[in-house]
Amino acid sequence: MGDLIRAYDVQKDSEMTQPLDYKNRAALKPVAAVFKAEISNIIRLTKMEKLFHVRILDDAQRERFTFLPGQFVMVEVPGFGEVPISISSSTTNKGFIELCIRKAGTVT
Numbered sequence: 416m417g418d419l420i421r422a423y424d425v426q427k428d429s430e431m432t433q434p435l436d437y438k439n440r441a442a443l444k445p446v447a448a449v450f451k452a453e454i455s456n457i458i459r460l461t462k463m464e465k466l467f468h469v470r471i472l473d474d475a476q477r478e479r480f481t482f483l484p485g486q487f488v489m490v491e492v493p494g495f496g497e498v499p500i501s502i503s504s505s506t507t508n509k510g511f512i513e514l515c516i517r518k519a520g521t522v523t
Contacts, residue, residue: 453469464516464518469513470511487500488500
């Protein structure tokens, strides 16, 4: 304990000081891409939660895959269905993405 949370001045962040422009479609990232991936590692966090390291198979796709905090991926398990999962990893990590998944249904 004893760690202090430092104050963050949002006025220094240009994205925080600009009014929201909901008509600016150029700011949105394209979403119609499909990436084949494999699970490269699984870390058991609790009885119900696991952290999956998912690696995009194609090197070129892996390099250009980007995301912003709060975005998610649609994960499809053939024969079982698909489900949206929030990306848990840092936006700077290019080797794999992390998905923290709680056991809840058929897909998860």
